Amino acid sequence: MAGRLHSFTAVIRNFTRNVSTSKVSGSEIRHVSQASAPLILDEKFDNARNVVAAREAWVETLDANTSEVGMIALHPDVFAVCPRMDIIHENVVWQRKYKMVSKAHTKTKPEVRGGGRKPWPQKGTGRARHSSIRSPLWVGGGVTHGPRAFTTQFYMLPIVTRIHGLTSTLSVKFAQDDLKIVESLQMASDEPGYIEKLCENRQWGPSVLFVDDTDLMPRNITIATDTIQHMNLMPVYGLNVYSMLKHSTLVLTVDAVRRLEERILYHLNRPDLHKENATPFNKQN
């Protein structure tokens, strides 16, 4: 069955290739200065088990005068999965909760100041019997089952849920046109105004997250985005569901896309997570 599907996938790929107008060439990235013909960054995905067609995205630059410089093929198992909203929600909740340390604290009966003496004698006063003015029954008394400081809600979401959270969010971003691919984060100017104007012209949402493969970002973009709170730089290893949803637009470099695909596909096909080699929706077969 796998063999037949593989050939079916191959048929679809050939079909889409013949239909597209651009010629399929090698997978080299040409520099911006040499770009005269559009460069096609085509990948041969031998492990694309799904019949979902590979996605293609424009490759842009952070140069205000240049528009698209080419196209890149995106793996469907990373950028075109059926988006699981509940898994995205689980990831966001986990990211919020696992770091949380609740400092809420209440005093119990022995901790509340006072209350050592019996307020009135046991019998004879006609009032209810009490031994302490700080019992939980009293106003101002201790709290029986209240919060006690430094309560942690640490838990680890299963790795599979986290992987699927990433793929679902990336698919959502791509489907809603909030995912932009750039060749690199090299910028002509280090003025904050330059990048703000660029994002405004291209209608890249109010908040933008720039993701690159390295954690040492180019000089100009670092200085330009330093003072802008809603434009942030992030290495690929820091990519997470919460950040992707918090920022309206996600801008990935080509290197980041490659690294991301490699890591996510590795985890999706790991032999020690054998049950999870199936994507969430092909368990029925």
Add this chain to the structure above:
Amino acid sequence: MASSAGTEKALSLLRRLPRISLSNLKPNPGAHKNKTRGRGIHGGKTHGAGSKGSGQRQNFMRLGYETGNNPFYLRFPCQSYYKGHHLKLSYIPLCMGKLQMLVDTNRLRTDIPVDLTQLVATGLFSVHPEEKEGGIMLEDDGMDHFQTRMNIEVQWASEAVIAAVERNGGTITTAYYDPVALGAVCKPMALFKRGVAIPKRMLPPQHLIDYYSDPKNRGYLADPDLVAEERFILAQKYGYELPDISSSPDKDMLLERKDPRQIYYGLEPGWVVNMKDKVIIKPTDPVLKEFYAS
């Protein structure tokens, strides 16, 4: 395999829907159950705490207490036959017939010395040091059909088994692995992943040291000259011609032995094996070197 129609439809729907953000996410219905105290009708009155007693008053009895009668954990007196039970090791049986089958079906290589690592790597044996298992013992069932020349190291072997192995030109050694070393030798990758130095193998405990020092058992602590003598004696006892190892083509492999402190062939204690970068890190500090060499 999934059909893509659902996925494509979902993704194309998203194009027309508002941007997915932190403010429009929600869990699956029924996923989140609010934790509430029992209030009213069947959650109320005693709130799951029962009636009176230490349970309701949150002053619980100690574990094992049976409200006064002689508790289970005190009913049975110390029995003499349990004395030293925590020291007695059990060994996983491997009979000669099965060993021959492993060799015949290429499940076990004989061109390299066979030790616990190789036997566990066949996938047929799981050794649990925490369950007081000592390793693998070689049993004599099927020894008449055993025809392999191999260098094998086990934790226990009877005289007949030793004879069967040596009759075919092989060598057999009995070696002791302390629990930590046993875990290391059976699961080498787990140890390497931890990024710790390969530990030293400890000597056998008092009640086992005699066994492993006896040349009759081919113990790893025995004098090799005495072992050679015993090989000759055993050949005479069982009536076979003792093959000459020094003239065989696998001479070096058959005579390869581990140091009493060594766990893996080719690796010394104190080394750190880094599988990710594919390097071995060795200690340079003289104090460390002396420690691991002792």
